[in-house]
Amino acid sequence: MSTHASLPIGATCLYTLEEIQSKLVTLAAQVNRDYQDKNLILLCVMNGAVVTLGQILPHLQIACEIDYVHVSRYGDALQGGELNWLARPQTALQGRHVLLIEDIYDEGYTLTALRQFCEQSGADSVRCLALTNKQHQRKQGATPEYLGLEVPDSYVFGFGMDIRGYWRNAPGIFMIPETAT
Numbered sequence: 502m503s504t505h506a507s508l509p510i511g512a513t514c515l516y517t518l519e520e521i522q523s524k525l526v527t528l529a530a531q532v533n534r535d536y537q538d539k540n541l542i543l544l545c546v547m548n549g550a551v552v553t554l555g556q557i558l559p560h561l562q563i564a565c566e567i568d569y570v571h572v573s574r575y576g577d578a579l580q581g582g583e584l585n586w587l588a589r590p591q592t593a594l595q596g597r598h599v600l601l602i603e604d605i606y607d608e609g610y611t612l613t614a615l616r617q618f619c620e621q622s623g624a625d626s627v628r629c630l631a632l633t634n635k636q637h638q639r640k641q642g643a644t645p646e647y648l649g650l651e652v653p654d655s656y657v658f659g660f661g662m663d664i665r666g667y668w669r670n671a672p673g674i675f676m677i678p679e680t681a682t
């Protein structure tokens with residue numbers, strides 16, 4: 502573990518950019534294998550997944566479309582609340598194979614609602630790729646089919662994830678130990 506000079510005081514690096522890239526390459530290989538003959542659409546769950554989507558895309562070697570859905574249940578807070586729907590996908594999901602792209606699988610409320618939305622929209626299949634999995638026992642709903650890196654039960658940020666609205670640009674995945682829940 503290392504610290505980063507210009508990040509919030511006490512921030513500790515959990516994963517470097519190189520470690521994240523390496524995991525994304527592995528996840529992309531699984532997606533390439535599983536969706537070879539499928540009409541795939543990737544749905545980026547804004548805002549947090551924007552970096553994950555952007556960084557995994559060049560590693561996908563299959564025809565696919567992208568779109569996004571914007572929901573939020575944390576806002577600038579460190580604890581989740583009600584899910585706010587800010588934008589729905591513009592692409593018709595009827596008959597499509599949908600892969601939701603998430604930055605973090607935390608308590609699972611967001612993912613459960615998104616799966617339900619896609620299924621009700623007539624998708625042929627709905628799966629999720631989440632870059633990180635927060636380790637705790639407060640999960641609900643189905644686990645992402647493609648899971649990347651394990652993170653501890655603290656508020657994490659960087660690589661698209663915010664802390665109080667900032668530092669989505671942090672070059673890696675970081676935590677501040679005092680934010681442990």
Ligand SMILES: O=P(O)(O)OC[C@H]1O[C@H](OP(=O)(O)OP(=O)(O)O)[C@H](O)[C@@H]1O
Pocket residue numbers: 546547548549550572573574575576581603604605606607608609610611612662663
């Ligand atoms: O598993 P859950 O407990 O439901 O939390 C996971 C969700 O929380 C985050 O979004 P957030 O509401 O923070 O919005 P953001 O992506 O714009 O930061 C993250 O991007 C996931 O979508």
Ligand code: HPA
Pocket residue numbers: 549575605607655656657658662663664
């Ligand atoms: O730990 C987290 N960090 C950033 N966004 C999040 N959304 C849910 N949990 C988190």
